Amino acid sequence: MIKNKKYKEYNIYYPEEEIFYEELGKRIIDKEFKESEVYKNTERNYVAKIEIKGEKYILKSPKSETIIPQRRIQTFIKNGEALNTLINVRERIKEGMKEYAVPFLVIVKKNIFIKESYILMECIEGESIKSTADIDKIMEIVNKLHKEKIYHGDLNTSNFIKTKNGVRIIDTQGKQERFFHFKRWNDIFIMENDLLVIEKEYEVEEKYYKKNKDISYYMILVVRKIKKLKFVEWIKSKKKELRKKGWRI
Numbered sequence: 073m074i075k076n077k078k079y080k081e082y083n084i085y086y087p088e089e090e091i092f093y094e095e096l097g098k099r100i101i102d103k104e105f106k107e108s109e110v111y112k113n114t115e116r117n118y119v120a121k122i123e124i125k126g127e128k129y130i131l132k133s134p135k136s137e138t139i140i141p142q143r144r145i146q147t148f149i150k151n152g153e154a155l156n157t158l159i160n161v162r163e164r165i166k167e168g169m170k171e172y173a174v175p176f177l178v179i180v181k182k183n184i185f186i187k188e189s190y191i192l193m194e195c196i197e198g199e200s201i202k203s204t205a206d207i208d209k210i211m212e213i214v215n216k217l218h219k220e221k222i223y224h225g226d227l228n229t230s231n232f233i234k235t236k237n238g239v240r241i242i243d244t245q246g247k248q249e250r251f252f253h254f255k256r257w258n259d260i261f262i263m264e265n266d267l268l269v270i271e272k273e274y275e276v277e278e279k280y281y282k283k284n285k286d287i288s289y290y291m292i293l294v295v296r297k298i299k300k301l302k303f304v305e306w307i308k309s310k311k312k313e314l315r316k317k318g319w320r321i
């Protein structure tokens with residue numbers, strides 16, 4: 073069970089069996105930590121390696137859902153990315169998927185909508201994915217997840233880390249899809265566009281367990297084709313331009 077404790081204007085969510093995480097959450101809210109490396113700090117995302125009492129952690133703050141209006145509105149009823157990750161990924165780990173980076177706690181500031189959110193997770197020491205053999209390991213994990221109806225959501229080689237004890241998954245919400253096979257085919261299509269996959273001429277579908285192309289496959293293919301159409305590209309580039317000017321779309 074996930075416990076929820078209020079501290080200042082924030083809510084700290086953590087697994088009830090891990091009582092000392094409350095203290096950890098308070099320290100983060102009070103900014104009592106050392107930021108040892110910032111991986112990402114954009115308008116949409118913040119990711120850093122931090123240290124508390126000599127322990128290393130990864131602190132992430134997904135900001136898209138707090139700035140993009142249509143996503144912000146959804147946070148009125150939805151948990152948000154960080155809390156989803158904490159709940160889902162911990163559930164997946166309990167079910168036996170040991171490859172996930174372990175999420176420890178979540179901090180959310182919310183009035184009507186989510187204003188700020190953070191997730192603290194296990195810092196995985198290792199290297200980035202570089203070889204065909206590494207991609208094979210990713211595909212083994214993907215096959216295992218997909219058979220359990222779990223999808224990644226942003227399946228690309230940069231969201232995995234190679235360690236001494238195998239390949240680990242970072243950056244996923246650990247969601248499941250109940251019907252069809254949409255999200256899973258979408259994972260496969262995203263993976264096929266990964267730069268390393270392209271460079272290595274890696275055949276993703278050959279390593280994928282599912283061979284029969286069902287209705288979901290063709291539907292998602294059509295959706296992706298439409299997205300690629302010129303005018304959609306044009307709209308996207310306009311959106312980008314406006315974003316640069318500070319529009320929140």
Ligand SMILES: Nc1ncnc2c1ncn2[C@@H]1O[C@H](COP(=O)(O)OP(=O)(O)OP(=O)(O)O)[C@@H](O)[C@H]1O
Pocket residue numbers: 111112117119130132173193194195196197226230231233242243
């Ligand atoms: N649990 C972790 N352990 C070690 N390093 C991590 C961890 N999580 C993130 N990182 C580092 O931070 C980088 C960015 O993290 P992450 O992929 O979560 O952010 P992102 O903004 O979603 O990136 P992208 O959109 O490119 O996938 C990773 O490439 C990795 O180097």
Ligand SMILES: [Mg+2]
Pocket residue numbers: 230231243
């Ligand atoms: Mg990522």
